[in-house]
Amino acid sequence: MTRPRIKDVARLAGVSEKTVSNVINDYTHVSERTRRAVRDAIEQLGYKVNLAGRHLRxxxxxxxxxxxxxxxxxxxxxxxxxxxxxxxxxxxxxxxxxxxxxxxxxxxxxxxxxxxxxxxxxxxxxxxxxxxxxxxxxxxxxxxxxxxxxxxxxxxxIDNEKAAREATEHLLSLGRRSILVIGGRDEAGLGTAEARTRGYLAALREAGVDHDPAALLPVRSFGMPDGAEAVNRVLGEGGRPDALLCLNDQLALGALRALYEHGIRVPEEVAVIGFDDVEAGRFSVPTLSTVAPDxxxxxxxxxxxxxxxxxxxxxxxxxxxxxxxxxxxxxxxxxHRLVLRESTEGAGARSAACRPTTA
Amino acid sequence: MTRPRIKDVARLAGVSEKTVSNVINDYTHVSERTRRAVRDAIEQLGYKVNLAGRHLRxxxxxxxxxxxxxxxxxxxxxxxxxxxxxxxxxxxxxxxxxxxxxxxxxxxxxxxxxxxxxxxxxxxxxxxxxxxxxxxxxxxxxxxxxxxxxxxxxxxxIDNEKAAREATEHLLSLGRRSILVIGGRDEAGLGTAEARTRGYLAALREAGVDHDPAALLPVRSFGMPDGAEAVNRVLGEGGRPDALLCLNDQLALGALRALYEHGIRVPEEVAVIGFDDVEAGRFSVPTLSTVAPDxxxxxxxxxxxxxxxxxxxxxxxxxxxxxxxxxxxxxxxxxHRLVLRESTEGAGARSAACRPTTA
DNA sequence: CAGCCAATGTACATCGATGTAAAAACAAGC
DNA sequence: GCTTGTTTTTACATCGATGTACATTGGCTG
Known part of the structure; x- marks a missing residue:
């Protein structure tokens, strides 16, 4: 048995094909009687419109x-x-x-x-x-x-520049002064990374904190391995930051892991903040502060x-x-809004983090 | 300017529409000369086949x-x-x-x-x-x-029953005897959860370990919140398991977080193993042992x-x-294969976990 | 009840690509 | 040169739904 066509419906309902089409598409001028008859026929045959035909037309x-x-x-x-x-x-x-x-x-x-x-x-x-x-x-x-x-x-x-500035300001307000940007890029440009970097620089400038060009850590990609790798690199070279601004949560989660492996406490020694508010950041150890886009x-x-x-x-x-x-x-x-969790605020809010909003 | 049709290509190449179609579909009997002419015309007009027409036909x-x-x-x-x-x-x-x-x-x-x-x-x-x-x-x-x-x-x-049996056997080999199954279901049935539960039961039976029906913790859904909630429930009721078999990694990651909040060390006090081998499990604290399907x-x-x-x-x-x-x-x-990480093996392999295979 | 308007319904062409069947072109053999 | 057989190419119908243009119906007015 082949699928029913509009023709079959028309025959069964005793009307023309176009009338069936009119019913299907809720055309105004179709009498209630015809409409019902057509609906019944459609129901009875199990007719489904064929996208190919409609698309072509x-x-x-x-x-x-x-x-x-x-x-x-x-x-x-x-x-x-x-x-x-x-x-x-x-x-x-x-x-x-x-x-x-x-x-x-x-x-x-x-x-x-x-x-x-x-x-x-x-x-x-x-x-x-x-x-x-x-x-x-x-x-x-x-x-x-x-x-x-x-x-x-x-x-x-979102307004990436503003968001990054807010995140950085928060880190500064915690007294952090050596803030690295994982995924940061110096170049002026239209990209997201560039805009966020600008926001970071603006916050530093406004707070009168010197900017060390080496604070911008480029990454090959924006995954967890890259975040971990960046941290390993910095620490291996003797760097001692007290905060990390990670340009997305994946980088941040990778960074958290690497910090853990180096025995560095978060947020006591290093505060970490990310972007995106992915679900994993609500369950990581510690939970991850982040910029949450709507x-x-x-x-x-x-x-x-x-x-x-x-x-x-x-x-x-x-x-x-x-x-x-x-x-x-x-x-x-x-x-967007800044969501503060353990990775910047300490473990005070521990138990609450476990029942996150599921929205 | 409207998109070129097969008709336009045919006219430009000086052949029939069907011949153009034949060229497009690599039909055998088309002379090299015509083929080239048609190809050129297609190129020149930037013709792209229209899916709607093809689909309908x-x-x-x-x-x-x-x-x-x-x-x-x-x-x-x-x-x-x-x-x-x-x-x-x-x-x-x-x-x-x-x-x-x-x-x-x-x-x-x-x-x-x-x-x-x-x-x-x-x-x-x-x-x-x-x-x-x-x-x-x-x-x-x-x-x-x-x-x-x-x-x-x-x-x-994958062979879910076998995989669950292997995972359970591993937990048993670590000396764990009070193993809870988060997401476990008692009923016989064709579902994944049921098959994995059967594998768990089989491993217990084979090892001569008693099964407590209360060890199967049902969950509403299979996300991180559900895993955390299950652990909170058990601990709240005074349960003291020494291992968790979580029927997927999301449940396991939620469980890890909840255990952390309760100050319970993993794997020293409770070993945890999941299913699926998601990337987050390679970067969690501790990293997550899991059944990795291919x-x-x-x-x-x-x-x-x-x-x-x-x-x-x-x-x-x-x-x-x-x-x-x-x-x-x-x-x-x-x-599938069993991937053992810190959540069952202790932190011996810490640094290695940070450079996971990206395959 | 003729006359008109609006509401309903229909026949047919159309969208673009491709299968069918048959014509046209070509080659080979006698 | 003519038949036969094989390529190559073409005209035309077709897939299914819907827009266009027109035909029909019914209701209402004067």
Whole structure:
């Protein structure tokens, strides 16, 4: 038995194919009687619309892609869930893609995977250059999250510079003066790491604390091994920091482990703070202070923005015709907050940490 | 400017549309001259095949779905990467879906998301019942991973019973006799938790150690909060285990944290072992002993099996016509190994743990 | 009850790629 | 040169849903 087609439904309900289509799509002018008859027929045959046909006709798939560098970085996985939930509200399906931080894969994502079967793309780039972004001719609507590569693209993120400044200020307020930045980068630039580094420098400057260029520890990647390695390197060279500003939680968790192996107490000797507020940081020993981005908001805003772009492409409805052409690129900022746990505050709040909010 | 169609390519190359299609699909009988001409035209126009058209015509999308309960459980995220990589080799695209452990979502996945636009599904069920699986009429080819719900379905997993027995035997060999199973379930059944519980019981029996039914600690879900909560409950009731067999690493990491909060040393007082070998367990304090499934193999075998099923659906080629109809359901077992770290072995291997294999 | 408007319903073309069947081109053999 | 057989290429129908344009129906007014 082959799947029922709209034709079969039409025959059973005794109406034309178009009428069935009208019922399916909630077209206004269908009498209640016909509507019910069609619904019954659909029910009886177990009819499901065939996406291929609809897609071909409408030029839309209802699928958006979420493209991240590494899905096994918890931050991206958590973000993905929010995006999925947000998209579901708009009856969009999310295709998650993992580029392995590879430029070619990111490029492929930008062009809609060679053949446009996604209506839009939410991209968290890592390896792309601004140039890559500039000359995308027939790319689907795209929203960037995290890294801002170019001023001309839609973008959603927290205020990284401000967040880093706040985190650094907190470390300074604890009396720490020798603060290393794991993942820090000196160059001016649009990247997240650069913005956070700027925030760190600003806080130091404001507090009148000297900046040692060697305090910026570059990392190859942003995983736990890299965090541990950076700490090992510093300590091996005789460095004696009293605080670590880690540019994400993975680095921080790796750093915590390395400090433990060196017998260094956290936070008594070294305070540690990260970025992202991943779940593991609520259960690590010690628990991890962190900059918590509002992930739900990032997802919501990104999907909203993307949807608006997709609607633009679909052609403005007569009502919108007065709109001033394509909106200019948006750069939206969502909230973040500093979450203080044991890695900066001591073990005073120990037991409380064990019952984290699951939101 | 609208995207070029096959028609445009045909016109430019001075051939028919079908010939262009033949070139694209590497059809045998096309002269070298025409082939080159068509290739040039494609290049010149920047033509990309339109999936919608192809899909409608062929009934295949080249998309398979990977459906997991919770993407932010690192095990699933890590598995997802392997599946993506494996699918890529076969030029399949992976649509990752997160059901939130919700039965309705899992059901929707089974039926190809209401409208078949996926050619096949790899499903890691949690909330489904065997019945759900049985009466799927027009479902796409499906391979289960992890939970085995029903004997009649294709399935890939490690030998959970054996793995749990080995883990338990190891704890026993350390002289531990009061071993709790976090996430354990008494009922006989096909589920992963049940199989692992059986392995635990088998090891106890073989070692002549009595089993206390209260040693099986049920959990609501399999996250870090649940692991911590279980430990808190036990200790609060005055329990004094000397080992914990946690049915996944998330539970184990939560348990480690709770033990720490109670001032209980691991492994001196309580040894802990988990399942899954997630990256966080290589950096926790202490590092986590675990049963490491060969995730790459699970992914590879699952995709292979799924592909075979999809090919069957596509209709056997004349060559295969002799094949004895649809192959019977496969239940494939992949390798696992016991990885011993500080949570059972003491801190002897401390420094080594910090440079984990990144494989 | 004619006349008109709005509400419903229908036939048909269309989206883009590809399978089918058959025509056209070409080669080889007598 | 003509038949026969094989490549190569083409015209056309088809996959399933939906937009367009028009036909029909029913209700209401004067």
């Amino acid at each position: 409408q030029g839309r798939t209802g699928i958006i892609a979420l493209v991240v560098p590494e899905l096994d970085v918890p931050y991206f996985a958590e973000l993905a869930r929010h995006v999925i939930r947000e998209a579901e509200k708009r009856s969009l399906t999310v295709l998650i893609h993992d580029t392995g931080a590879d430029r070619d894969h990111e490029l492929a994502a930008l062009t809609g995977f060679g053949s446009s079967f996604v209506d839009g793309v939410i991209l968290s780039p890592l390896a792309l250059t601004p140039d890559d972004l500039r000359d995308r001719a027939d790319a689907p609507p795209t929203v960037l999250i995290g890294e801002l590569l170019e001023e001309g693209a839609d973008h959603v993120a 992930k739900a908001a990032i997802a919501r805003v990104a999907v909203e923005l993307l949807q608006r772009r997709m609607d633009e492409v679909a052609g403005p409805t007569p009502a919108d015709a007065s709109a001033p052409g394509p909106r200019s690129p948006q750069d939206l900022v969502v909230a | 062929q009934g295949r999308t080249g998309i398979i779905a990977l459906v997991v309960p919770e993407l932010d459980v690192p095990y699933f995220a890590e598995l997802a990467r392997h599946v993506i990589r494996e699918a890529e080799k076969r030029s399949l695209t992976v649509l990752i879906h997160d059901t939130g452990a919700d039965r309705d979502h899992e059901l929707a996945a089974l039926t190809g998301f209401g409208s078949s636009f996926v050619d096949g599904v790899i499903l890691s069920p949690l909330a489904l019942t065997p019945d759900d699986l049985r009466d799927r009429a027009d479902a796409p080819p499906t391979v289960l991973i992890g939970e085995l719900l029903e004997e009649g379905a294709d399935h890939v997993a 995730k790459a193999a699970i992914a590879r075998v699952a995709v292979e099996l799924l592909q075979r099923r999809m090919d069957e659906v596509a209709g056997p080629t004349p060559a295969d016509a002799s094949a004895p109809g649809p192959r019977s359901p496969q239940d494939l077992v992949v390798a």
